[in-house]
Amino acid sequence: MNSSQSSGIRACFALNYPGFALDVDLDLPGRGVTALFGHSGSGKTTLLRCIAGLEHAPGGRLSVNGDVWQDAAVFRPTHQRPLGYVFQEASLFPHLDVQANLEYGQRRVPAAGRRVSLDQAVAMLDIGHLLGRKCARLSGGERQRVGIARALATSPRLLLMDEPLAALDHELKQEILPYLERLHDEFDIPVLYVSHAPDEVARMADHIVVMEGGRAVAAGPLTDTLARLDLPIKLGEDTGVVLDAVVAERDAEWHLAHMEFAGGRVWVRDHGLPVGRRARVRILARDVSVARVPVTGTSILNTLPAVVVDSIDDAHPALTLVKLRVGESPLLARLTRRSAHSLELAPGQRVYVQIKAVALIG
Incomplete structure (x- = not known):
């Protein structure tokens, strides 16, 4: 591995603890949001800590967009890795105000290497009115926004986020998610986002790594990976697909919007997004x-017209999971085995799908 390698994140780590082993070998995109997804204890946070240099996996290898952070001859300690780290609980200095916390983060980076200004970080997280407030007096959502801003202020080449919404209730999660989406849209910083929540992954991720038992058991673009019938982690009621779409038209009379994707259109409740x-x-x-x-x-x-791709027995013996293709886009349907048998479903068969509900992810 050397600095001339193509862009992307190359991570190879092996660790053995009593009762737990981590063994991963991954090539990840060098841009966008990659979700490390899995149940508690699957190895997500351990992998993130290895990437951060907080865990030393002897013999491990890591390069970020061609820059070697660890191999047989090199091990950069955490403070020498150009990364930002956002924890479940924002690790702020409670005796300092917000401004001082942000400045502490920025001082880690020489002036010549600062690609994100404090003003940019403050504006993106909408915390200008909090700058003079002591961190001990912030709400949970405010603390997390300040923590994200402080991580940005380090001008990281890689941003690590370890379940940043796990400590927040539903209302505060909905408050923070739009800021995370802005981070995705406005900064060209690759993000590794640890989560066990399918709704967060559906909203945030471009790429997904599914972790189980310390191993990466599936990895790939979000849409294709979630549509796999052999996805090792069963999502139960959350099984489904996420499709990129565009607002094609709005029906003001009935408060609906027509969303167009690669293969068709679906009606959703109108959330006020403009056409296009x-x-x-x-x-x-x-x-x-x-x-x-x-x-x-x-x-x-x-x-919508569709074509059957394949099917597989679901977790309950009464059910089957059917993969279909609508134009270029994958779709999953959960049917009773009796219904699938009655329809005589087979790969290549042309059918029609009815979609009862579609969630628009802003």
Whole structure:
């Protein structure tokens, strides 16, 4: 491995503890958000700590966009790795005010290497009104926004986020998520985002690594990976796909928006996004039904032609999971095995899908 390698994140680590082993070998994109996803104890945070240099895995290798941070001859300690780290609990200095916390983060970086100004970080996280406040007097959501801003103020070449919303209730999560999306859109900084929450991953990630038992058991672009029938971690009621779409039209009378994706259009509740705005739609397998002929006289607004790709037995013996393709886009449907048998579903068969509910992800 050397600095001439193509851009991206190359991580190879092996660790053995009593009762736990980490063994990963990954090539990850050098831009966008990569989610490290899995149940508690799957190795997500240990992998993140190895990347940060907080865990030393002898023999491990790590390069970030061609810059070697660890190999057989090199081990950069954490303070020499150009990264930002956001923890579950914002690790702020409680005796300092917000301004001083941010300046502490910025001082880690020589002036010549500062690519993100304090003003940019403050504006993006909307914390200008908090600068003079002591951190001990901040709410949980405010603390986390300041923690993200401080990480940005280090002008990181890689941003690590370890379940940054796990300590927040639902309302505060909804407050923070738009700021994380702005981070994704406004800064060309690759992000590794640890989470066990499928809704966060659906909203944030471009790429996903599925962790289980200290190993990366699946990795790839979010849409393709979530649509795999052999996805090792079973998502239960959260099984489904996430599709990139654009607002094609808005129906003001009925407060609906038509979202166009690679293969068709679906109606969703209108959230006020203008025509032409890109957004994601999430379609859960439980909300998709299948018919051999077009169905009329129904309350379901979304009916699309599709082709059966494959099917597999689901977790419960009464159910089956069917993978379909709508144009260029994958779709999953959860059916009873009786229904699938009655429809005589087979790969290559042309069918019609009805989608009962579509979640718009802003």
